[in-house]
Amino acid sequence: MIFSQKTTIILLLALQLIFIFIIFQSFAVHYAYLHIVFSTVAIVLAIYILNSSENPAYKLAWIVPLVIVPIFTVVLYILLKNQFSTRKVRNLYAKKSANTRPFLKTNKQIMSYLHESEPDFYKLANYVDKSGGYPVCGNTEVTYFPLGEDKYKAMLEELQKAQEFIFMEYFIIDDGEMWREIVKILLEKAKAGVEVRLLYDGMGSQFTLPFRYKKKLTDQGVKCLVFNPFRPMLSTIQNNRDHRKILVVDGNVAFNGGVNIADEYINLKERFGHWKDTAVMLKGDGVWNFTMMFLQMWEVISGDKTEYNMYRPTVKNVVNNGYVIPYGDSPLDDENVGELVYMDMINNAKDYIYISTPYLIPDNEMLTVLGYAAKSGVDVRIITPEIPDKWYVSVITRSFYRDLETLGVKVYEYKGGFNHAKMFLSDDKSAVVGTINLDYRSLYLHFECATYMYKTSCIKDIKADFDDMFENRCHRITHDDINNRSFWSRFMSVILRTIAPLL
Structure with missing residues (x-):
């Protein structure tokens, strides 16, 4: 190949931006009235942005280029903000969240206790439940890992124990030593009849996995999806990435934290000195929130329908150990x-x-x-x-x-x-x-x-x-x-x- 995949994508994106800039700047030079039209549209657009519900700093980031290069920015804003693909995903996600809400029910006994005894925490739990869609949970044991290496060791142990299913959702998967050890277990488990589902982000893993890696895993028995596959086209939806890191095993164990699947996260490879990262492992009722979070995203991408109750926890730990709220955040709603x-x-x-x-x-x-x-x-x-x-x-x-x-x-x-x-x-x-x-x-x-x-x-x-x-x-x-x-x-x-x- 003359150019690598990464270089080709960067060049295609750059060419689109250059093309838009040259075309519309040339219009402004040769046709003065177009400059007036676009300047007027820029003023209207600036007023629209100022009155939108966006974060003030986000508004300013658009208004500054509107003032400096109005023609280019008007076209870019309209191109990015008014696209069918973005609206489609937004509607799908909203519908899926509403349809799965009955499976994320609030424990009224816990909420009643918190209302009486922990009023500050009750308010937060009530907000995340009603506006975020994820209830507070008791009966959950939490283990903290101060380094990625610690999480990785526990991950391998729990993956080896899997009997029914494994769900993995990660922003970055890099084809290094860490991933090779994990995927070896995944393939063994898939061969043994364990349901293995893998979901990774199309941008985060764009340059870290081999070409057509999804097909390779699918052919070996792993159900695999790519969230928002990256395409070298200017689009708002390309800006929304799946930055989550979730592992669920048999509905009884879940991992969450900052650790992606790449060797630098566990200090097998040094990129920026010592890599500090952290994670938690949940066992008990709180795992269900992560299970449903994964299935929501899976169904939005695949269009599949799931019998959710098949994936409920089977081990009932009785743990009097505080409370947890495993929660997600989406860029496609109005809740931050x-x-x-x-x-x-x-x-x-x-x-x-x-x-x-x-x-x-x-x-x-x-x-x-x-x-x-x-x-x-x-x-x-x-x-x-x-x-x-x-x-x-x-x-x-x-x-x-x-x-x-x-x-x-x-x-x-x-x-x-x-x-x-x-x-x-x-x-x-x-x-x-x-x-x-x-x-x-x-x-x-x-x-x-x-x-x-x-x-x-x-x-x-x-x-x-x-x-x-x-x-x-x-x-x-x-x-x-x-x-x-x-x-x-x-x-x-x-x-x-x-x-x-x-x-």
């Missing part, structure tokens, strides 16, 4: 569940709120609640990577350090490596571990999932991990560190922060 759960934790923190995120691009609302908490006397700390995986995201992230310092928020960087963990911890009683970053993509554009834990025994393990990072593995960002940012970093941050919601 991921962001609101985070904000609820910040607003209800009394002593401290610890945050770990690889990408820190907070909107004004998030900055406001972080600042309010810090000014109220809450110890607010955020851990980001010292070694980034994307230079432009790091430039934007570090541009917020001064804002956060002014608000009283303490920022730390994970020394000598890349911190990919997405976690919140508050007051020794509540925590979230999942896939949701503190950036626009996770909070507004991607399908995400996480596990909210309330008074579970593993919270002490999460606290110990945070304490270890603060004391031994992180460098606190000082006023001098902020002032010593290079001119290039400052200059690029001015530009990139303006369009951050579009990156």
Whole structure:
């Protein structure tokens, strides 16, 4: 081949953008009236965007290019925002969520107890149930893994035990040592009659798996689907990716967290220094939320209909160990569940709120609640990577350090490596571990999932991990560190922060 698959896709996308830009700029040069028409449309479009329900920062990211290059931006906005494929998926997902709602019933006994004894947590549980579609669960044991290597070891053990079915949904699957060990088990289980379903994202795994890999697995007995296969065409739906990481075994065990299926996540391969990531394993009633989350997505893509009760948990653990809410977030509805759960934790923190995120691009609302908490006397700390995986995201992230310092928020960087963990911890009683970053993509554009834990025994393990990072593995960002940012970093941050919601 003259060009690789990756290079070909990039070139095709670039050619489309160049073609649109040249055509419409040439119209503006040779036909002045068209320039007037498009400028008028740009003004109308700007007013429409300002009055839309989008996040204010997202609006600004469109309005700035509308002012600078109105013709090009008008065409690009209309092309991206008015497409049949986007509306079709949105309608399918909404219908599927409504149809499966009866299978995600609220435990009235738990909610009654929380209403009387835990009113703050009751409000959050009620919101996630009614607006997000995922109920609070008791009778669930949670194990915390402070590194990807720990999760991987437990994954292999649970996969080997599978008797009925295995569901896997991942953003990135890389054809390396980690995946080869997992797929070997999957193929063995499929051959033995275990139902194996695999769902991976078309963009996240675009360049990490062999060409036509779906067919290869299907031919070997694995039911395989690709979420939103990437095509080199300008389309809004291509911006919505399946960023979830879910493994369900026999309906009795589920894994969730930031760990994708690639060797760097378990430090078999070094890309950005030591890779820090975290995950949780659930056993008990809470697994059902993840099972249904997986089946919802599977049916939207495939069009299949499932007998859901076939996949219910068969092991009844009796665990008096707090509560969990395994929940998902969709970019195709009007509920920003991921962001609101985070904000609820910040607003209800009394002593401290610890945050770990690889990408820190907070909107004004998030900055406001972080600042309010810090000014109220809450110890607010955020851990980001010292070694980034994307230079432009790091430039934007570090541009917020001064804002956060002014608000009283303490920022730390994970020394000598890349911190990919997405976690919140508050007051020794509540925590979230999942896939949701503190950036626009996770909070507004991607399908995400996480596990909210309330008074579970593993919270002490999460606290110990945070304490270890603060004391031994992180460098606190000082006023001098902020002032010593290079001119290039400052200059690029001015530009990139303006369009951050579009990156």
